[in-house]
Structures are given as C-alpha cells and as structure tokens.
Amino acid sequence: MRALLAAVGTRGDVQPALALALELRKLGHAVRLCISPNFVDWAKSLGLEARTYLQQENYETAIETYLAQMASGDPTATNSLATAAAKALSVLTPDQRTKLAEHIRERSERFQERVN
Numbered sequence: 477m478r479a480l481l482a483a484v485g486t487r488g489d490v491q492p493a494l495a496l497a498l499e500l501r502k503l504g505h506a507v508r509l510c511i512s513p514n515f516v517d518w519a520k521s522l523g524l525e526a527r528t529y530l531q532q533e534n535y536e537t538a539i540e541t542y543l544a545q546m547a548s549g550d551p552t553a554t555n556s557l558a559t560a561a562a563k564a565l566s567v568l569t570p571d572q573r574t575k576l577a578e579h580i581r582e583r584s585e586r587f588q589e590r591v592n
Contacts, residue, residue, distance in 0.1 A: 482510040484529060490515045497524050547579070 479500055483493035490511050497507040501524070509519050509526040519526035 478506045478508075480508050480510065482529070484512055486512075487515070490519075494519055494522060494524065498522060 477500075479497075481493045481497055483490045493509060493511065494515075497509055497519070500507045507524060509524055510529050511519060511526055513528040516526045516528050
C-alpha cells in the first residue's frame with residue numbers, strides 16, 4: 477500500500493504523523509509525508525520521504541505581498557494575511573516577523589483612529 481500523510485501545525489501535530497509513518501514503513505508500506513516546513517528535515521533524518529505543503533519562497537512572496545499591500549493602505553491586506561502569514565510564521569526569519577508585527581501594529585492603530 478502507498479500512503480500519503482499530511483500534518484500541518486506544531487510538533488504536537490506532526491510528531492504523531494511521523495510515528496504513524498514509521499510504523500507503516502515497518503509494515504512494508506510506501507509512505508510520503510506532507511508536513512509543516514520546519515519539520516521536513518526531521519522527517520528526512522528518520523529516513524522518511526517528506527515535503528512541505530508550500531515552499532518557503534512561496535511564504536516569503538506571500539509575506540512580501542502582504543507587506544506591500546499594508547504599505548499602500550490596501551484594505552484587503554488583512555484577508556491575504558489570514559491565509560498566508562498564519563501558516564508562514566514557522567518559516568519566517570526574525571527580521572520578517574518583526575516587519576510583519578510592525579505592519580500589523582501600524583494597521584491596527586490606523587483602524588482604531590478611524591473607528592474613534
């Protein structure tokens with residue numbers, strides 16, 4: 477049997493999928509994993525075939541698009557953040573996280589000013 481296991485999230489989400497993959501492999505099944513980017517190397521170190529659901533470059537592009545939308549005052553930027561950035565936090569560099577936090581804070585402040 478061939479199995480594709482998907483696990484998105486933190487170690488608590490991914491580790492059980494890795495354990496299941498190892499057991500399936502012991503039973504002679506071909507297993508592939510689609511997991512969070514920061515766990516791919518761990519899976520490969522266990523001899524498992526693993527890929528991330530999106531490449532880091534896609535996350536970086538999504539974040540840069542979001543930051544550009546925020547800088548231009550685009551009101552749809554928050555929607556793009558919900559999809560892209562929430563999944564991307566695990567692969568962002570500290571500098572990218574700082575930029576993202578600054579833009580979110582600035583956007584929130586502008587929104588509060590309009591509301592008040």
